[in-house]
Amino acid sequence: MTQQNNLFICGLACALLLAPGCNQQKHANISTTDLYRLHCSGCHGDGTGNGHIAQTLKTRPRNLQHKEWQSSVSDEHIQKVIRDGGLSAKLSEEMPAFATKLTEQQIAGLTQYIRRLGM
Ligand code: HEC
Secondary structure, eight states: OOHHHHHHHHHHHHHHHOOTTOOGGGOTTSOHHHHHHHHTHHHHTTTTSOOTTGGGOSSOOOOTTOHHHHHHSOHHHHHHHHHHOGGGGTSOTTSOOOTTTSOHHHHHHHHHHHHHHTO
16 A cells, blocks of 8 residues: 555544544654655755745754764754754754654654665
């Protein structure tokens, strides 16, 4: 089954069940690539910071593919920024916090995804 179908069925199931706390974004079946597309690429684009929203930001998201940046930060830093937002690491407040939208596992997955961008 394609990822798109998966997403559709997940959304449909959530809509039909109308279960309290049924949060599509926290659904375990969504792939890390889709999570990145859904939550991050609007600003970060392919990692270089060329997302369509990026032009409207005061702070241009840095190039996450950059090797020097990659080696200057720990996985913990990346996870913290995703979980608690830019301000938590003295970066731009325009980097949102995803603690309520993503599980710890998804944040860890996205961290590895970002690591792969730098290769
Ligand atoms: C609304 C735009 C926006 C969205 C959406 C967004 N970011 Fe960011 N992100 C930023 C900005 C702006 C910065 C700060 C860049 C700076 O201060 O140099 C940032 C910083 C970061 C950093 C830290 C870079 C550093 O300098 O240490 C990481 C990692 C990151 N974002 C990952 C993500 C991930 C993963 C997602 C999706 C879950 C995401 N971002 C969603 C705008 C965004």
